[in-house]
Amino acid sequence: MGDMGHRHLVIAYAVTIAIHLVYLGYVALKFRAAMK
């Protein structure tokens, strides 16, 4: 489990942050459009 466990831990954290940032980007675009 050692190496694979570490790899999966890093991927899980990276994927969590990436999904949140992608969605934030979508929301920011909508927000900017609505504020015009």
Add this chain to the structure above:
Amino acid sequence: MKFWRWLWLLVTLGVLAEGFHVALFVVPPDSAQGNVQRIFYYHIPSWAGMGLFFAINLGCSLVYLAVRNRNQALAMKADSLAVASAEMGVVFCLIGLVTGSLWGRAVWGIWWTWDRRLTSTLVLWLIYVAYLLLRRFAAGPQMRTLAAVMAIFGYLDVPLVYMSTRWWRTQHPAPVFGGAPGSGIDPSMMPAVWWNLAGWLMWGIFVASLRYVSEYRAQKAEQDEALKSLEFAPGQAQIAGGR
């Protein structure tokens, strides 16, 4: 963006940074699983976020159905918040599924299994994706009412997901919190749970509030345009009648 929103974001980023630090570098590794158990500190907040935002979606859908013919301003606010919370819930649910799958591969040796918890959660995610697709592609005045009704039926899967590991014993571990006597994690690990729970819920509230504002403004603009065209229509009729 208003001052208080920037302040909220700043505090949220601080809490998330501390949560990240505590989860990876402060709390001890799990005695059985080792470091891979630290996925738990991002996995649990995703389910908490999903539960919170789907509950908000349910509440807003009920309010929308109750007031849509009597108080259009409140109905529009409720509907806008319903959209924002459904999207945020779908994002949290997706992260829960992905982090669970990565954890399962490392611990069980499999990416996925059709056990009750995993299957009911996937169905829940698909229900809310369908809800968002309905809102995106259906046209006409009944769309929002249909979506609200769908949200209420969709929410019925949430208690099923929550209870699935209590009612049935399958691949997914028994509940860590609120499970059988003796369940829970070592108190030395709890700071990582609290920091990340607080941080990700604050993040969800921040992003959902932005989404709410943009949706509300879009719906308001759409309504104003419809009212303008109605005001314009009688004049057109008069001109046509005078000819």
